Amino acid sequence: MSETINLAHPRYWFSWFWMGVLRVLGWLPFAFIYALSAALGELFFLLMRSRAQITLTNLRLCLPELSEAERSRMARRHFRLLVCSVLSVGTIWWASKKRLRRLIKVKGIEHLENARKQNQGVIILAPHFVALDAGGMVISMDQPVTSMYQTTKNPVYNKVTVKQRARFDADMFDRKAPLTRLIRKIRSGLPFYYLPDQNAGAKHGIFVPFFGIPASTFPTLGKLALSGRAVVIPSTVRIIPWRGFETVLSAPMENFPVGDAYEDTAHMNRQIEKMVRNLGANYLWSHRRFKRRPEGEPDLYKRN
DSSP: OOOOOOOTSGHHHHHHHHHHHHHHHHTTTTTHHHHHHHHHHHHHHHHHHHHHHHHHHHHHOOTTOOOOOHHHHHHHHHHHHHHHHTTTTHHHHHHHHHHHHHHHEOOOOOHHHHHHHTTTTTEEEEOOTTTTHHHHHHHHHOOEEEEEEEESHHHHHHHHHHHTTTTTTTTETTTTTHHHHHHHHHHHHHHHOOOOOOHHHHHHOOEEEEEEEEEEEOTTTHHHHHHHOOOOOOOOEEEEEOOOEEEOOOOOOOSOOSOHHHEEEEEEEHHHHHHHHHHGGBTTSSSTTOOOOOOOOOOOTTOO
């Protein structure tokens, strides 16, 4: 029998306060939030040295063609966009459909509509761009979708996140739940908004190249596409300075899946690389994507 958590306990008051702050920020014009984020992003880049170093390390590893000055500029811009994504969560989670349609521009929705007309299952491949909530929310405003979530240690954040992400027509699927239920939903025609590119750890991941570097990656996309008889539609989302967001759906991936876990996962990573190169600082560079290393290889984030 699971333990009942008292969300009114004083230990959660700050969490509720922060949720309230985000909701109040959601009433403000996006241009104001972007201006505030530009200032705070610079400050956090200077104060959060560990996270800034992770960002610079990822950029050095993945985009070696950039000069040190170019990497520094991209890292600073990433922090500004990251802060903007956090401060605009209240807008994404609580704003009306009318306001969200003004703020979030959508391109390529015909790829999703064509797949559904042909009675195909659909998986929307949505890498971890900083504003990924905007992409999922705008799609769920017009049609039912399903998406995964990962439970955190903060029950207040879990409760609010799941409720608000599902507030239009989204079915939130616990990452730890059996995949058979998800596969049935995909086969039924329910598009699945899939976020794949986090460090998969030792138990669930396989090492495949990501920007030429072995990266622990979930070998799930190919399995889901094969079992769900689904096409995979790549999706990006970016922050448009001062104005809002733009999400773009592309044509379905070709020759995917082939049924080999390594080849399908490597294919997925190559697709993500293309999208990341197009959106630059909008990618979640501050995440330790290469945290788990193949046996015998050194920690890429360890400071000398």
